[in-house]
Amino acid sequence: MSLSSSLDSHTPEVAILRVSGLRCAGCVQSLESQLKAQPGVEAAAVNLVTGTAVVTYSPNETTPVAIVECLNQGRFQATLAEANALLELPTASEETSLPRLAIALVLLILSSAGHGIDLLPGHWPMLEAMIWHWGLATIALVLPGWEILQEGMIGLIQRRPNMNTLVALGALGAYLTSTVAWLWPALGWECFFDEPVMILCFILLGRSLEQRIRQQAQRDLQSLLALQPPKALWQPSLESTDRWPIPVQQIQVGDWLWVEVGDP
Incomplete structure (x- = not known):
């Protein structure tokens, strides 16, 4: 095994969960504690408004399915969400009271x-x-x-x-x-x-x-999310004059983008 492949196997990955049963800040702290206590989970952040949990885990120790199954044994119920779930807010809250x-x-x-x-x-x-x-x-x-x-x-x-x-x-x-x-x-x-x-x-x-x-x-x-343009102009480097449009979902940290005056 090469050094690069060995490093890749230890690179943390991110999973996004849709969680039901969140009612207050105490529920958020309780859920984050449960997630962090699972083997292989390195970090967890829960958003009460969107009802999502962003979990950073080691793929050598656990999987998103295992995280969800372990979580569903308690009072919270979770399902795996798509990578852009944070941008797709639910249109309605949980069951009305x-x-x-x-x-x-x-x-x-x-x-x-x-x-x-x-x-x-x-x-x-x-x-x-x-x-x-x-x-x-x-x-x-x-x-x-x-x-x-x-x-x-x-x-x-x-x-x-x-x-x-x-x-x-x-x-x-x-x-x-x-x-x-x-x-x-x-x-x-x-x-x-x-x-x-x-x-x-x-x-x-x-x-x-x-x-x-x-x-x-x-x-x-x-x-606010509706104001976000669907595409952005990506360029290879700061000095490059080559630019082409890409979906905003593909933008990564460290990318160079060209923004024209007046662009949203």
Whole structure:
């Protein structure tokens, strides 16, 4: 084996992954740590807006397929992307949480109505019943909050806690404590069945707002990328007068390009 071929075999390569399940900066750090912990991975950079991960790896130790398979065993799901994936932003974010947010808002209104029962016309004793508030909290955990609780507990079990872990611990803690206080009133504890409903509702509201901001950021990036010309004038060296057009995707670090006055 020649020296050049030996050096080429040790040259790091780059893989681009499309990743789902990214929700916050903590998810980005967790994903980067998981990627860097894999054998053969030398560096990893994750972009929350585009939902991509750029991984630098040693081809002698691992492959992009192995990286993806290892990553898919956790809470993140990844697929291999094309080389120009960073320039092809997704047109829509991940699965919307608007239906779950609507359910959570209805549950929050019903739960809050018990505290303002004096302002309601008529007589509504059911709104003050503890079983009513227990039922609303149970529905909030099972329907709109189930995905948050599941992801949070998985992160805790895998020793990779995230924002969902904090939300899950807070909501479940308030729910279980209130249930015990309701079933055994002799303990003298207070019931906080409204808290799980409020926590989950506000978290889903924040995610919906964040989703809209992320989509707007994607549209802005798309607008900026649309200004990029499809081709550039490449020349062999600074002194050369020979130039010919090449696709911008083929431009590499160190290339010489000729830009005319007024070119985009």
